Amino acid sequence: MRGPTRVMLLARRCPRVGSLVGGALVALAALACGPTIQVAGPPPEEATQPAPPEKKPGAPAPAPTSAPPEPPAPTAAEPFVKTRDSDEWVSQSLKLQRRYERVLVVGAPAPATIRVAPLDLNARGAAAEAQEVPVTRAFATLQQAADAARGGDLVAVLPGTYAGFSVGDKPSAGQERFIHFKAMGRPGEVVINQACALDPSWMIYLKAAHHVVIEGFNLAGSSEPGRQSAGAPRAGVMVDGAFGETGKLAHHIAVVGSFSHHHRMWGFHSTDSHTVLLQDNLFALSAREHGAYVSDGSDNYVVRRNVFFGNNAGGFQANLDPEASLEEVMKHPSFRSYPPPAPTRAWAAGLIKLATDRFGEHGFPDGRGENFIIEQNVMNGNGRAGGGALNLAGLSDSLIQNNLLYGNLAHGIAQWDNANPYDKAYVEPGPSAPEQVSGPEALPLFGCRNNLIRNNTVIMNNGGRAALQCGNGSWGCRLRNNVFINDASASIEVLSTGIYRFDAGHNVVNQVSYGGMPPALKRLAASLAETRAVTGITRARFAAEVMRASDEPWVILEGGWWKLNPNRPDFRPKRTSKMLLGQGDAREVPAHDLLGNKRGSADLGALSPASD
Known part of the structure; x- marks a missing residue:
């Protein structure tokens, strides 16, 4: 998206941070x-290219055509x-x-x-x-x-x-x-x-x-x-x-x-x-x-x-934006004969198929993103205008792990479809019975799918927002070993087009919301958010399990650069924490934690326990 992105607005007051960044x-x-000493050298790259051959006198000009010539086939990507x-x-x-x-x-x-x-x-x-x-x-x-x-x-x-x-x-x-x-x-x-x-x-x-x-x-x-x-x-x-x-x-x-x-x-x-x-x-x-x-x-x-x-707005946003993507594809001469844009799934799917045949898979902007690893990041103090500290739209088959999100003002990790027009008929009103969801073809095309979200720590106190959201078309999400705490609203929110193959386990949460979906739809999940979870945990209760909880900024701007804030929070579990230590799914534990320390056991959250 080359213009302003859509964000989910929430008017909040931003805490005074002064020179903290x-x-x-x-x-x-x-x-x-x-x-x-100044040293001479060879000419730039452009000057080393061979000169084009001279045109022979009297060579005829190419005949004009009504349509532009077909561009050469693209080189296959690695x-x-x-x-x-x-x-x-x-x-x-x-x-x-x-x-x-x-x-x-x-x-x-x-x-x-x-x-x-x-x-x-x-x-x-x-x-x-x-x-x-x-x-x-x-x-x-x-x-x-x-x-x-x-x-x-x-x-x-x-x-x-x-x-x-x-x-x-x-x-x-x-x-x-x-x-x-x-x-x-x-x-x-x-x-x-x-x-x-x-x-x-x-x-x-x-x-x-x-x-x-x-x-x-x-x-x-x-x-x-x-x-x-x-x-x-x-x-x-x-x-x-x-x-x-x-x-x-x-x-x-x-x-x-x-x-x-x-x-x-x-x-x-x-x-x-x-x-x-x-x-x-x-x-x-x-x-x-x-x-x-x-x-x-x-x-x-x-x-x-x-x-x-x-x-x-967001800290890190991966909004793969199907509408802007397909608008860009339509600018290319290869697609001048394709029908003009229409707000339908058939129009979008047809253009994607044609572009795939011409440019190959992942060879053009298709409004979807795959194969991301988002790890070991800190997101703090973002979101006065809305959005999510980690805001994902159209991101699939990706790994989100070992991230720390705290003190943000809107969503924590948000997954959705950017409210694109091609999916509207599949989102509004969405399924009301499991029989209506025969598979992915019955769900939005451009949501977040099949993402593995593990060992993250998200701490917040924001009404109307979630620490982890599976919004429009964000199905197949796997949640393991996370800490998702929101005192003012849902820790985990799953909407009707995100419940399909939803798979959660071994998480620490406060409240869980299913967006008012009919209870029968929950049968589409592999395991619900409450599965093997520690529920009802507030920020105050969680603070007792870690070394030092606070909303202090992570770093300080100093002398044109930055340094780590000596008063930043320390969310490492205490050695005595029965809530966080050894309670995770051992099959889904990253090798290292947020700080790069080797993990020794199946612990919950982004950080390994403090040393003795």
Whole structure:
């Protein structure tokens, strides 16, 4: 969705936070620079391409046609890595080079060499030992370096304040040939505070780009929640296939260790994309909407170890938006003969089939997202305008685990279909008897399906909202080993089009709601929310089971960057907790917890117990 997203509105007062913002769970390593000499190098990628052959004199012009020529068949995409281990996904999906072909430096004075370590996306803690490497070329602006960059390059950005940049489809980029944009110096010293030249809506704009790493930037907007700065960029980072124009998806992108904050709309936004990693970032204080927003049929993401704080609407939103997705498909010349948009399932399904035949599965924005891993994130202080701290629409066959959501103002984890027009006849009024649900074909097409949600902790006190919601068309949801507590309303809410194959067990909850559905519909569930659950647990009762419960912010903004708040809550179970320790489903326990600690037993919630 390229315009404002729909959010479920709830007017609430936001707590006073002053200079407190969210931040990532790991810190960036500072790198030193060598002596300062500008070094010449080879020309940019564009200049190395062979010149086009000259036209022969008198060659006839092609005859005009009434319809545009059929575009060439797309290249088959790599199959998605299907795993519950995000490290395995990263190592198999994003194959970074061990050494750089060239080093391009942005800023002055330019050094003759720099010290840099190879990036290991699965490393935790200290980075590998830095090596001294020669600088190939130096540039005054990020855009000049981006234009010159080619696959295998490092673009090292010296401390300073810069305008943003855009990157398009670089044929030289690929596996083991990523273009790596890296902020040098101490965290926060490389600031981007202006839009890129190509589109004033974005600071960093990856348009149909692929095999790109963005690391360590301070993407500084000028808005505040509820107050937008006129003319400012809409987002810090935009990843966009621009499918209607290009027939492509943006893919194989990593945004790591960056601080994207105070933007008009979003810290991060993506459409028409697949195979993207968001890791160790802070997305905070978006003025109108979400910290990060993945949209328009995007697939195959890992979102891990980020913090989403103080955003006006959602913290992290994956709204795959069928309406905007299919509108984008219809812009492509391949579909000019397809009937105009109609608010029916038959119209949407027909277009999806035609596009699949032409571009392959996951080769176009289809309004659905698959194969996400969303884990080890903290979401705090979001939702003054509504939505969900973790807001999911059209997300299926994905894993949501080890996330901590507390102190938010609307839903916790929300699953629904974005109220799209193609599903309306299947949602209103919805089934009233189990015989009406013969299978998936009788349910909405674009809800959240078959997601595994395990070992999350969601603590809230919001009326009319739920800690976990299975809304329109969100069926087949599996809940294991979670803590879902809402003192003011339902901990778990399941609607009539979400009860099919609903499967819950071993959760801690307060109240459960089935949205007033006829009792007979509950027979469609594999197991109800009360199954092997601890019920009636309030926030006060839960607080007695953990080290230190509170709504204090997770991090503090300091000196242009952030640090962990020493007064943040500690939701690790006490060693004496009979409610949380050893009460989980041992078949569904992640290997590690929110903080990366190895789990020793089948405990409940996002965190392992405190050490003695």
